[in-house]
Amino acid sequence: MGYPVMFQIEDIYYPALSAVGVPVISLLPFLSLTVNLLAIVILSRGNCGLSKCISRYLLGMAAADLLVVITDLILTRVGGIYFPDSFLFITPVCRPIKYLGYAATVVSVWLTVAFTFDRFVAICCENLKTKYCTEKMAAAVIGTVSVLGCLESVPWYFIYQPYLIIDNVPRYCVFKLNFRTSPVWAAFELFHLILTPCVPFFLILLLNFVTVRRILAASRVRRGLRGRSNGENHKDSEMENRKKSIILLFSISGSFILLWVTQVVNNIYRRMTDTRYYNSYTDPRYITESTSVMLQLLSSCTNTCIYVLTQAKFREELKNAVKYPFNLIVKLVKS
Secondary structure, three states: OOOOHHHHHHHHHHHHHHHHOOOOOOOOOOHHHHHHHHHHHHHHHOOOOOOHHHHHHHHHHHHHHHHHHHHHHHHHHHHHHHOOOOHHHEHHHHHHHHHHHHHHHHHHHHHHHHHHHHHHHHHHOHHHHHHHOOHHHHHHHHHHHHHHHHHHOHHHHHHEEOOEEEOOEEEOOEEOOOOOOOHHHHHHHHHHHHHHHHHHHHHHHHHHHHHHHHHHHHHHHHHHHHHHHHOOOOOOHHHHHHHHHHHHHHHHHHHHHHHHHHHHHHHHHHHHHOOOOOOOOOOHHHHHHHHHHHHHHHHHHOHHHHHHHHOHHHHHHHHHHHHHHHHHHHHHHHO
């Protein structure tokens, strides 16, 4: 049997995702790292016209996504394709890399939930808004989610064992033999799948549904009051600011839902049918699972694209950041 088609797709997809990221297309390798780092720098400067609370959440998500790109996408997937015999796959090295990949994914997902809940409170809970939607509270939530995400992922570190011992050096990381048979590991895996991504997926859907209902009702009331007060169609600055915040919220949460839905459905199906092994690499279930992983990793590279498309000030800051080294070179040449 020849090289499986799914492997051929992954051999192209993962390096391409690492190389170009989203939204920049370039031939330079690992440019997605640069783009994510630029996003972190720009957001940390606080010049994007966003509240400090929102900026904190976006900064936390960008940092978590960057760690996912480094550990899961580049070191694990791309490294496995092009450098399978490198030091990255010595067991004491690949084991913490895999742990960090799980932890970063959990933190990234739950920070998306935290951001969605923050915007839900800001729009639907006026009494709680002034106390909850603050920079200090955002920092506390991000710190708590990060610590809990790292603690929840600790068992993944102990699930792996060496696949081979070469010259007394343990190599590669594979699941322990009792992982598929032990009730304890089975319970942990089920708990992990429920916690990430099933619960966040449905929480984001629910919060967005309630938020949309509240927005539509408030918009109708506000238009009616403004129409009766002056009878003219003046620009409503409060509604404009709210609109920008809503577009950012729905873009981030909508992207998460679209890119994680295959993973959620596949996890539910796999647990209901007790699917543990596949007949071949052309098995539709294997193809579905591989596709769901591709889409999940893509979700870690989309937020910068969303910022660029929805936030004019972020675009301006990004342009300035890209132009800065060239302007510096021009000044040095002139001097």
